[in-house]
Amino acid sequence: MTSLRSALTRLFAEAGSEGFVHVRDLDTGAETGHGADTRVVLASVFKIPIALEYARQAADGRLDPAARHTVTAAYRAGGSGTDGCAHDVEMSTRDLAFMMMTISDNAATDLLLDVVGADRVRGTLDGLGFEGFGVSSCRDLDDTIRRELGLDPDRSLDDQLAGVPPERLAALSVGDPARSPSSTPREVTALLAALWRDEAGPARACAEVRGLMGQQVWQHRLVSGFPENGVRIAGKTGTDFVVRNEAGVVEYPDGGRYAVGVFLRTASPADRQPAADRAIGRAARAVVDHLRSRQDGLRRF
Template identity: 70%
Template sequence: MSSDQTTADPAVTPALAAIFADAQAEGFVHVRDLDGPAEVSHRADERVVLASVFKIPILLEYARQAAAGHLDRQARHTVTAEYRMGGSGSDGCRYDIELSTRDLAHLMMSISDNAATDVLLDAVGEANVRATLDALGFPGFGVSGCRALDLPVRRELGMADGADFDTCVARATEEEIRQLSVRDPARVPSSTPREVADLLAAIWHDRAGTAEACAEVRAVMARQVWQHRLTSGFEDGVRIAGKTGTEFGIRNEAGVVTYPDGRRYAVAVFLRTRSMAERDPRADAAIGRAARVAVDWLRG
């Protein structure tokens, strides 16, 4: 943290801790004013599993290449069974479908479509995503394809080839789920809340690419449909552009909150929950509550 930045007063940390305790979760937070020096931090420099938050730099690389004319937004890509693991969007399609490059990015961010993510990652090149993150000063920000994360889970739970993923997970014990490598920030894409918020700041200030590229990232992130985490903490009229991330016992969201007066706040909230349940509404709501507490302090 640079010397001209300001951390929150001591009252904010207990408020955040109480929110996370009520949700039976560990919380990691960094929220910064994008138009001033103030910030709120709570375990902001500890490494956390990104889950689908790692899709933000994939989107950024797509937008940079498209703005530079190296990638055609209208080019057609086929989402085949090789990419489909079951889930939202094209992930749950029974037959092959064709999408434009731009629509792959849209589905990746709006509904966290994993198949679209991997097709897009193949198009932009994972090495290029890594090189861009390194060049921007984010060497610790992890990135991966979704299949690369799914396959170890299948192996660790002893799933037979072709076995239904959800059925096998439902049969696993809680301890087997807790031991999965996908929950370990040392073994899967990870970062820190501070680094994630700093990447968002670079995008919102047009430092992560050209103005055209950064504007496209912001526009695509504003189309996320989920209302149960970050958005749940803010009333109508406050604009939210974000990306969720979910794994076993892990619930995240990173995004930018923009108020009607134009003030903007980069928010990164990561949770590790005690429960391994697929549904955990208290934890989901805690993300919005924590973000609101931090933003309210920053607004003074």
């Protein structure tokens, strides 16, 4: 265990970051980690419980997955998916969840959060025992950034960030777990375990969230650590200036299933940090390999 922690510390340092990680075997309950109880900024990882609340309400018949909603300019701030569209976009409730989880569409996230109710998301998390798991709208986080930097509230945030010094971006409250939606790596993997064991809601709801996470398009973080054919990964990334994360589940052909969360705080707020992205995959692989090596009777992949 000491050698694993030393290896992870070196790995994160080489990527110019500080990292925290936790992994748990979904079937045996075995677990290991590095800074697993440290509070970390979730960034878009907080979209997982929003998807869960949507799926629970759909499974219970409280909302119609096919109901139509319009992503208007009130939700769009620039970014992936409908968030960067020039004109209004209409789609179903289910497709809002799909856009949120597959490409991390912030506009779809905020509209879906309005549909399901932020209070209901909070109530579900608390009822499941995840009182420390933070959630927010993307709009509220963007407004906080504008206030802290003194930016025009009526202009695109992205258009105004180009000239902001890196040190000011690194000091924003969205990168501080005491002032932004946060959790711990251990709590995040516990939520994933509840989803994969059908303990977070009706089995149909949990299966829908798993399916959405399995369609995430980003392949540069967790996936980079598990390139072998036959290994399945379902995950959700999170990125915000000095924050780079991914949480998900790795499933091996021999039946081994592992919930893993890797959370990085980087030295730079630069958009492109391939070394940090690769470090997430390498760290996930290291802790999963360590856990698998301790399990008797597993076929080695």
